[in-house]
Amino acid sequence: MTAITDNLETKNRDYAATFDKGHLALPPAKKYLVLTCMDARIDPAAAIGIDLGDAHIIRNAGASAKDALRSIVISQQLLGTREILLIKHTDCGMLTFENKDAYALVEKSLGTQAVEDLKSKNLDFLPFPLLEPAVQDDVEFLKGSPLIPEDVPISGWVYEVETGRVKKIV
Template sequence: MAAGAPSVPFSTDFATDATEIQKNLEEKNKQYASSFDKGHLALPPAKKYLVVTCMDARIDPASAFGIDLGDAHVIRNAGGNARDALRSILISQHLLGTKEIVLVKHTGCGMLTFTNTDALSVVAQNAGVGVLQSTYDFQPFPDLEQAVKDDVAWLNGNAALIGKTISGWVYEVETGKTRRVV
């Protein structure tokens, strides 16, 4: 552990029986690996761009945005949040050569449905009062289009980023269509 790092109590007792999810992963991976022929792809993304999008399970970035394996980095988090993605964006740009950022949020996003107070209350109910500071910011947003504009503006204003070709988009989970937010 690094000097000064807080110690975190954790259990070393792990379940040894595979869950149904784990069994499915193993089986599906065997099928995938049996015909895999892309091991030659280079580490840096071939098309020199990255996508920041939501972790929502209804979004398949490769299919929806035409991304072939090896083309781009895809960074996913709750809400397609630029601030949460910054560490990965910096690595992608500075160490792996990406030049363009495509930020995609989506309709029906869970981040539109709660406030910080709501989320803190649920965490306290499930994990215990005081496990998170009352100032913890889940970064919800009440307006989808404005959230896209705000994240694009934040990225454009960040001095650590290079190649400031940044665009903002909304993906419609109902139709599969995207539209650019200007």
Template sequence: MTTPKVAAEFAAANESYVRSYGGKLPIPPSRQPLASHFIKVYSITQTNLSPFLLMKVTCMDARIDPIASLGLKEGEAHVIRNAGGRASEAIRSIVISQRLLGTTEVVIFHHTDCGMLTFTDKDIRDKIKSTDGPSTAPYVDQIAFLPFDSVEKSVEDDVQFVKSHPLLLKDAKVSGWVHEVETGRIRQVV
């Protein structure tokens, strides 16, 4: 159970949020990105504009605000967060977002100084087994923790995974980005 102090902080912060809450947002994301690279790359004009309903797959790192970092607002994009921002772990949510809610644009964001760069599957498995004992082995050995040794390569791999997955829409736009936690800047990789 949450400590009374944390619960009180949550309640106070939520009251502030409630006062500014617009409510009644639609379930599908409303963002239709018109950044200059979309206009150039896809030859978009106001007359041939088709909606790009946006989904962002990104890391759970608390240093990153996945909405504010792109200038988005609440309700404008689906955001899937997990350790490392790995697409394979987000696949269920991507399928639901595309097939039931109309998402047509998937952006994969990984970041510099990511914790997933600091260990291997063996490292974390050994740590859990040494702490919790051999009874955890059957469980921990089944998990692919998905660490990586290159942020750019992990972005490229995840974009390829999404583009080639048989359950995902073939005409969806998929791009890959790196968020630099040192500066807050983003850069496109794929």
């Protein structure tokens, strides 16, 4: 046990004690999905008004559409979501490095075998140097993908971690 697992158990006991949403259906009630970053400062449900059971929230490093494609297809084809909100954010960690930096860090902390593994997979960490162009690029990527139906509305946003506000980009 760690302090983190202790926290999990304590807080979950409190949560479950008053939980009354066990009747919700599997498909999201409002039929949309949100793709955002894993950044610890973003609370999507609170920030953009998502009630439990309403939407899928897909998170990864940088809110990468390419990285999320598997989950997006599952969300749409198996569980009926029909709109996509893509939300990147200010001060994102993905703005701070390039692939070569990540490869060097892996080699330094995990060793040669680890970095060889990355190279063999040709793994792209999908960093981006500019925020708003990255939102536009990812929206374009989704709109151009044969895996996303053409009539699905796709919008791109920036969440400001400094103010809690969202701004529409595309």
